[in-house]
Amino acid sequence: MPRPTENETKRGKAETTGKFTNPFSEWLASRKERKQDLENQAAKKITNETAKNESLIIDQLKSIDFGHSRLPKEILEYRSNENQSCGDLEYASLVLANALIKDPQTIKMDIREIDKRLLTLAMLFRQAVEQGDAQAAYAAKAALARGIRDIRTRIPQNQPELAKQFVEKNAQYLDGWITLVGLAQGLDRIQQNVDSQRKVLDQAVEKDEKEKVDLMHQIENDLDLAKAFDYINTHDAPEERAKWPDAQRKAHVKLIDQHLRGVTLDLNKEELTALEQELIVKKNQVETLQATLAALPIVEDPDLMNKYQEKVDNLFKMLAEQDAEMGEVLCTVEEIEGRLDQLFHAPGSQMAREVVAEQTRKFLEEIQKKQEDEIEVGQGRIKEVLERLGIRSEEEQWELIRQAEEQEQQILQQVEEFEQEGELLYE
Numbered sequence: 001m002p003r004p005t006e007n008e009t010k011r012g013k014a015e016t017t018g019k020f021t022n023p024f025s026e027w028l029a030s031r032k033e034r035k036q037d038l039e040n041q042a043a044k045k046i047t048n049e050t051a052k053n054e055s056l057i058i059d060q061l062k063s064i065d066f067g068h069s070r071l072p073k074e075i076l077e078y079r080s081n082e083n084q085s086c087g088d089l090e091y092a093s094l095v096l097a098n099a100l101i102k103d104p105q106t107i108k109m110d111i112r113e114i115d116k117r118l119l120t121l122a123m124l125f126r127q128a129v130e131q132g133d134a135q136a137a138y139a140a141k142a143a144l145a146r147g148i149r150d151i152r153t154r155i156p157q158n159q160p161e162l163a164k165q166f167v168e169k170n171a172q173y174l175d176g177w178i179t180l181v182g183l184a185q186g187l188d189r190i191q192q193n194v195d196s197q198r199k200v201l202d203q204a205v206e207k208d209e210k211e212k213v214d215l216m217h218q219i220e221n222d223l224d225l226a227k228a229f230d231y232i233n234t235h236d237a238p239e240e241r242a243k244w245p246d247a248q249r250k251a252h253v254k255l256i257d258q259h260l261r262g263v264t265l266d267l268n269k270e271e272l273t274a275l276e277q278e279l280i281v282k283k284n285q286v287e288t289l290q291a292t293l294a295a296l297p298i299v300e301d302p303d304l305m306n307k308y309q310e311k312v313d314n315l316f317k318m319l320a321e322q323d324a325e326m327g328e329v330l331c332t333v334e335e336i337e338g339r340l341d342q343l344f345h346a347p348g349s350q351m352a353r354e355v356v357a358e359q360t361r362k363f364l365e366e367i368q369k370k371q372e373d374e375i376e377v378g379q380g381r382i383k384e385v386l387e388r389l390g391i392r393s394e395e396e397q398w399e400l401i402r403q404a405e406e407q408e409q410q411i412l413q414q415v416e417e418f419e420q421e422g423e424l425l426y427e
Contacts (some may be wrong), residue, residue: 053115060122070132117174143177
């Protein structure tokens with residue numbers, strides 16, 4: 001019987017002890033498993049955080065206290081559609097919250113940056129409604145409708161790289177809406193200042209009229225006072241005032257008081273004019289930005305996304321330029337308030353009060369001319385911004401705003417119809 005060769009002996013031992021394994025292959029397999037495990041953990045974290053963000057957005061929308069809102073009743077109860085069970089603002093909060101509840105995000109894409117913006121917008125929406133900031137509330141409502149319905153439902157799930165870019169660009173797009181809500185809140189504050197200033201002015205006018213009537217009654221019933229007023233009007237000379245009798249001194253004090261009230265009224269009117277000019281510019285900024293953001297389509301094409309982002313960036317630059325130029329108006333308001341304070345604390349002596357009143361009158365003449373120039377320049381700035389955006393007239397701007405509002409309402413109705421169809425399917 002032949003003896004086995006050395007190779008046959010080694011092969012026999014390998015067959016009895018098992019196949020030879022490469023340590024490097026084992027390490028590669030282990031590394032691949034660890035990598036897969038880390039990816040699964042990361043995906044689970046994203047899924048959990050997405051669900052958490054959805055829950056937070058829903059909580060914000062459903063916890064808005066419309067019953068104790070500071071918004072006027074006519075705004076809270078306004079309905080674009082008579083079939084709605086409540087006003088537009090409350091209707092939007094219910095529809096959008098229900099949309100997230102009934103159609104939660106189940107894709108594996110990382111959309112946390114979008115949801116962070118939506119959560120911020122939901123919080124701003126709640127704050128605006130409860131604090132009574134109407135413009136901010138409407139802007140936040142429009143942004144949430146766009147984000148929840150148009151952005152979250154159009155993420156290209158089968159193209160990871162494109163989806164990543166889609167999320168990044170639309171997160172920036174929602175940043176634009178967040179800025180808009182902040183501008184709208186500023187507009188609400190200016191509107192409140194204007195309303196308050198009008199109230200102060202109306203009260204001042206009413207008081208001035210009453211003082212004039214009272215003075216006329218005094219003159220009619222006091223012959224000495226009437227003669228004193230007549231003398232002052234025809235013979236007033238500063239060097240003679242020291243020799244005046246009490247009746248003429250008394251009449252002179254009343255004239256100075258009346259003069260100061262008149263100057264104060266004119267200052268209040270000019271302050272209101274300055275605030276109204278600021279209101280016009282801010283309102284135009286908010287309306288232009290909202291119409292521009294709402295008109296941009298939600299697209300998946302990278303080139304178009306970059307193009308639209310560039311348009312929004314250019315608009316923000318123009319608005320920043322406007323804000324810098326608006327500093328002139330704010331300085332005017334500060335100057336007027338300084339003069340009002342000076343009048344309020346005018347010295348007690350007749351001559352000093354008269355000097356203050358005369359100085360203020362000259363200041364008023366300068367301010368009035370300045371206001372006329374600023375209004376003309378402000379209108380030119382607004383026209384320039386619209387032209388650079390391709391909007392040739394205010395009518396076109398209003399048409400853009402109207403279309404944006406209609407589009408927003410259609411989005412909400414589509415969401416509600418979708419939910420109703422889903423309910424029918426599951427019945």
